[in-house]
Each structure stands twice: as structure tokens, then as C-alpha cells.
Amino acid sequence: MHPAIPAEKQEHPMRCPVCGAEATAARCGGCNRPLLPPLQDGPALRLEDIEHTYGTGAAAVHALRGTSFAAARGEITVISGPSGGGKSTALLTMGLLLRPTSGTVSVAGEPLHEASEKRRARVRLLRMGFVFQQFNLLAALTAEENVLVPLRYAGVAAEAARDRARDLLRRLGLERRAVHRPADLSGGEKQRVAVARALALGPDIVLADEPTANLDSRAGRQVTEQLAELARAQRSAVVVVTHDTRLAPLADRVLHLEDGRLNPAPAGREEDR
Numbered sequence: 001m002h003p004a005i006p007a008e009k010q011e012h013p014m015r016c017p018v019c020g021a022e023a024t025a026a027r028c029g030g031c032n033r034p035l036l037p038p039l040q041d042g043p044a045l046r047l048e049d050i051e052h053t054y055g056t057g058a059a060a061v062h063a064l065r066g067t068s069f070a071a072a073r074g075e076i077t078v079i080s081g082p083s084g085g086g087k088s089t090a091l092l093t094m095g096l097l098l099r100p101t102s103g104t105v106s107v108a109g110e111p112l113h114e115a116s117e118k119r120r121a122r123v124r125l126l127r128m129g130f131v132f133q134q135f136n137l138l139a140a141l142t143a144e145e146n147v148l149v150p151l152r153y154a155g156v157a158a159e160a161a162r163d164r165a166r167d168l169l170r171r172l173g174l175e176r177r178a179v180h181r182p183a184d185l186s187g188g189e190k191q192r193v194a195v196a197r198a199l200a201l202g203p204d205i206v207l208a209d210e211p212t213a214n215l216d217s218r219a220g221r222q223v224t225e226q227l228a229e230l231a232r233a234q235r236s237a238v239v240v241v242t243h244d245t246r247l248a249p250l251a252d253r254v255l256h257l258e259d260g261r262l263n264p265a266p267a268g269r270e271e272d273r
């Protein structure tokens with residue numbers, strides 16, 4: 001790459017994650033998806049020596065204490081641990097929604113802990129997808145329209161966006177629910193729509209916060225299996241924060257976050273099984 005030209009302005013051959021076209025410019029010629037330089041070597045996401053303190057003085061809470069973490073594309077990580085251990089704080093930091101008190105956060109090799117809010121939002125939009133405990137679907141929109149939200153926001157051409165949304169809903173077994181609004185969907189269906197929305201732009205990273213907490217065990221298993229399968233197929237790095245011990249078998253690794261410290265889950269620990 002030319003050092004004097006910003007990376008986004010340079011040619012970087014890649015396959016568009018939305019329409020599959022060969023793309024070399026800052027926008028895909030096929031569907032108009034904006035493109036950031038493709039991930040070369042190294043992890044999709046890296047946290048180094050993160051400290052996060054809420055409040056000050058006597059009220060200070062040290063939520064993260066020297067947390068380091070790296071996630072590769074195609075890899076699924078489950079992070080569990082007791083309530084108050086720092087899981088939400090870690091996930092917000094990974095998702096560029098919270099700045100650490102100290103330490104570094106890089107996405108696709110780009111340091112972002114001190115970047116402008118505008119840059120962080122752009123990287124979040126183009127490289128990340130989110131799945132939440134409460135689904136966070138827009139009530140006034142149909143399932144398909146909810147999946148279209150990030151595609152439209154990113155400027156993807158209408159027809160390509162619709163094809164992408166329909167393809168994802170079909171893969172998630174929701175083709176006959178595309179015109180339904182969230183109020184007319186089961187919890188599992190809502191979460192599968194949320195998964196389709198999270199994957200719509202073909203993110204490098206998917207972050208899921210307690211995705212099964214509001215689902216019965218069958219629906220929870222189905223959603224997470226589908227998330228794992230689709231994310232692996234498009235080679236996203238997936239991080240799932242959860243109390244749900246049944247998710248561990250889907251993961252490539254299980255980590256334990258307690259007292260702001262992240263470690264491999266101890267073998268044989270019930271909570272992490």
C-alpha cells in the first residue's frame with residue numbers, strides 16, 4: 001500500500017461481503033457497499049491490557065483490570081463468568097461503544113481506542129454486527145425491513161440489499177416471516193431476524209450479548225447454532241457473552257471473566273459447560 005494515501009482511497013482487491021462481486025475500490029461496483037481495506041494477517045479484533053474504571057475516588061469500580069483478548073475471523077469465542085465480572089464492559093469496549101480508561105483496541109489492525117467517534121462509528125457499521133438480549137428490532141418495520149436497515153444505511157443499492165436480506169432470512173428459515181412485524185413473531189424468530197440484521201453487511205466481527213437470555217432452550221439452541229454456522233461460513237469472528245452454559249459446545253474456546261480478569265475457562269467448571 002502507498003504510505004501517503006489513506007488506506008480507504010487505495011485499491012484493495014477483495015470479494016464484496018454483500019453481493020460477492022470482485023471489488024477493488026472504496027465502494028463495491030456491484031452493490032455500492034462501502035468497503036474498508038480487507039483484513040490481512042492478524043486478528044480481526046484485539047484488546048491489549050484494557051483497564052476500565054467507572055466513577056472516581058471512593059465510588060470507583062474497576063470493571064476491567066488488564067484484559068487482553070484477540071479474535072480471529074471464523075473463530076467463535078464464548079465469554080462467561082459471574083454477574084458483575086465485567087462481561088458487558090468488555091463487550092462494549094470490543095464494540096467501540098465504550099472507550100477504555102487505558103489500553104488499546106484494534107480492529108483489523110487499526111488502533112481505534114483514541115479514534116474520533118465518526119471513525120469508530122464507521123468501523124462499527126462496516127466491520128461489526130451486534131445481537132442483543134432484547135432483540136432490539138424496530139417494531140414498526142417488518143422482518144425484511146429490519147434486515148434492510150444496515151444495508152440501506154450503508155448505501156447498498158436497493159435490489160442488492162433486498163436480495164441479501166431475503167437470502168439471509170431464507171437461510172435462517174424465515175422466508176415465510178419476511179412480511180411480519182416483530183409483535184407477530186416468536187422470541188426465537190425475532191432473534192433470528194436480529195441475527196440476519198447483524199450479518200447483513202457481512203461483518204468481520206459479530207458481538208452477541210446474552211443472545212439466548214429471553215428464549216426457551218430449544219429456540220436458544222437453534223438461534224445460536226444458526227448464528228455459528230452462518231458466521232463461520234462468512235468467516236466472521238464471533239464473541240458471545242453469556243450465562244448460558246449450553247453454548248460452550250458451539251465455541252472454539254470458552255473464556256471466563258471474573259473481577260475484571262479474563263482467563264481460559266477452568267476445566268470442569270460447571271458454569272462454563
Ligand SMILES: Nc1ncnc2c1ncn2[C@@H]1O[C@H](COP(=O)(O)OP(=O)(O)OP(=O)(O)O)[C@@H](O)[C@H]1O
Nearest residue numbers: 054055061062063082083084085086087088089090
Ligand atoms: N455505568 C456504570 N457505572 C458504574 N459502575 C458500573 C457501570 N456499569 C457497570 N458497572 C460496574 O462494573 C462492574 C462490571 O459490570 P458489567 O456490567 O460489565 O458486568 P457483567 O459481567 O456484564 O454483569 P452481568 O452478568 O450482571 O450483566 C460491576 O461491578 C458493575 O456494577
